[in-house]
Amino acid sequence: EAGVVQSPRYKIIEKKQPVAFWCNPISGHNTLYWYRQNLGQGPELLIRYENEEAVDDSQLPKDRFSAERLKGVDSTLKIQPAELGDSAVYLCASSSVGLAGGHENEQFFGPGTRLTVL
């Protein structure tokens, strides 16, 4: 079974430029997450989708960040314009939400996109 796929793996841009990250979750997983992981920190949730609906975007900086999951499968996270502080690893994860909670809600992570803003 294929895991969560992300591209690109690495991206270097100058500040004020736009950038986009793509994620394809595990087939059949209805929940998709975007996390940001700053250097030396654990991941922090940016946005969570249930199918095509963004159900938790409270941590997404909406002035410059946007995300979409139009058909409830793959997703794109965009930053426009990028700032120096956006340098981080952007992780995508997916899960198959169960009603009872527990192990079945395990999140499977992709390899991440390492963004460097110069």
Next chain:
Amino acid sequence: AQKITQTQPGMFVQEKEAVTLDCTYDTSDPSYGLFWYKQPSSGEMIFLIYQGSYDQQNATEGRYSLNFQKARKSANLVISASQLGDSAMYFCAMREGLGFGNEKLTFGTGTRLTIIP
């Protein structure tokens, strides 16, 4: 207050020895789940083990076990017979509420484990 605290930024352990990675958590929700993930240098977060707040027994998965002390709000990861491939960052995470819609994970700052040959 930090929801997940990992007090060991780094640890060095001799190969084949057991190692304990500390994790304490803070929540007022009686229903929660605790996760441990491994992040090698490749960057991918790999799920290791899960403990639910109502689970009566400590979770075990192969060489991984979770020392769950609910009253102390600690969920330490124990790796038995460490191997060179265990060298990585280890993150403790918590999900508060176990029902549908409570899937947000809160992560600690991680512990970098280095296994010495």
